[in-house]
Amino acid sequence: GDSVTQMEGPVTLSEEAFLTINCTYTATGYPSLFWYVQYPGEGLQLLLKATKADDKGSNKGFEATYRKETTSFHLEKGSVQVSDSAVYFCALLGGNEKLTFGTGTRLTIIP
Amino acid sequence: DSGVTQTPKHLITATGQRVTLRCSPRSGDLSVYWYQQSLDQGLQFLIQYYNGEERAKGNILERFSAQQFPDLHSELNLSSLELGDSALYFCASSVGGGHFSGNTIYFGEGSWLTVV
Numbered sequence: 129g130d131s132v133t134q135m136e137g138p139v140t141l142s143e144e145a146f147l148t149i150n151c152t153y154t155a156t157g158y159p160s161l162f163w164y165v166q167y168p169g170e171g172l173q174l175l176l177k178a179t180k181a182d183d184k185g186s187n188k189g190f191e192a193t194y195r196k197e198t199t200s201f202h203l204e205k206g207s208v209q210v211s212d213s214a215v216y217f218c219a220l221l222g223g224n225e226k227l228t229f230g231t232g233t234r235l236t237i238i239p
Numbered sequence: 240d241s242g243v244t245q246t247p248k249h250l251i252t253a254t255g256q257r258v259t260l261r262c263s264p265r266s267g268d269l270s271v272y273w274y275q276q277s278l279d280q281g282l283q284f285l286i287q288y289y290n291g292e293e294r295a296k297g298n299i300l301e302r303f304s305a306q307q308f309p310d311l312h313s314e315l316n317l318s319s320l321e322l323g324d325s326a327l328y329f330c331a332s333s334v335g336g337g338h339f340s341g342n343t344i345y346f347g348e349g350s351w352l353t354v355v
Contacts, residue, residue: 160342171348172329173241217282226295227272227331227344229282 130155130222134230137215141208141237149203149233151192151218159222161185161194161201166215166232175203175216210237242266243347245330251353257318260350264311264332270294271313272333272344273305277326288313289335320354327351 135150153161163175163185176185181196190205201218218230242265252258264271273285275298284297288307299305302320307313317324331346 162343164346171241172331172346174343174345177343221342221344226284226287226297227274228284231281 130159130220130228132218132220132228132230134218135233136231138234138236141235143210143237143239144207145237147203147205147208147212147235149216149218149235151201151203151230153199153201153218153220155199155220155222155228157223158196159220161192162219162221162227163190163192163201163203164217164219164229166217168214172217208235208237210239213237241345241347243330243332243345245328245347245350247350248348249351249353251355252320254320254322254354256320256354257316258320258352260315260317260328260330260352262313262315262330262332262347264313264330265345268332268334268345269311270333270335270344271307271311272331273299273313273315274329274331274346275326276329276349277323280326282329285315317352322354325352325354 131154160179162177164172165175176187178185178194184193192203215232244263269290272287275283285299287295305315327349329349331344333344335342
């Protein structure tokens with residue numbers, strides 16, 4: 129079945145550091161890929177998405193590229209801020225019509 | 240604001256009781272999904288409805304049931320509650336019924352259930 133493997137956290141970075149959170153997936157066919165973010169005490173918010181190979185999703189300075197050859201969708205940001213502290217979830221939507229999530233990566237940015 | 244509305248936001252109840260969680264999808268969305276987020280299990284898909292009919296089933300216990308009404312709102316019923324049912328329950332909605340290139344699933348803020 130579909131699965132998502134996400135970089136284990138927690139991740140702690142200094143402000144303005146470069147961020148990468150790794151995500152790889154297993155799915156049949158051509159899934160859509162997503163990153164969701166959960167800020168402390170809040171629900172899940174869609175951060176970005178990509179629906180086909182080589183697509184790049186971007187939002188709020190975050191980017192992720194759908195790499196079919198490596199089955200990956202790594203999240204990157206060039207310069208993180210304290211306000212980016214949250215839990216980040218990689219997810220895929222496949223042919224079984226349900227969103228499959230990774231385990232989440234807790235990110236803490238220190239000033 | 241995703242446009243998905245969930246009530247109640249917080250709920251505390253005793254073991255053995257029954258509760259109902261309510262969800263209003265985004266305007267125009269026909270699909271509703273329910274997810275459970277707990278510390279030990281992560282985000283688990285429970286069930287999906289599309290235009291009033293059950294579309295997909297995940298790790299939903301027999302003590303739990305859901306339905307989607309003609310006005311497209313959905314309810315998740317949790318009965319014979321146990322301590323382990325304490326979790327954050329998310330509702331989500333999307334335009335379509337599953338995987339197609341334009342489909343995106345939007346989540347509500349969740350309902351916190353504490354069973355004591």
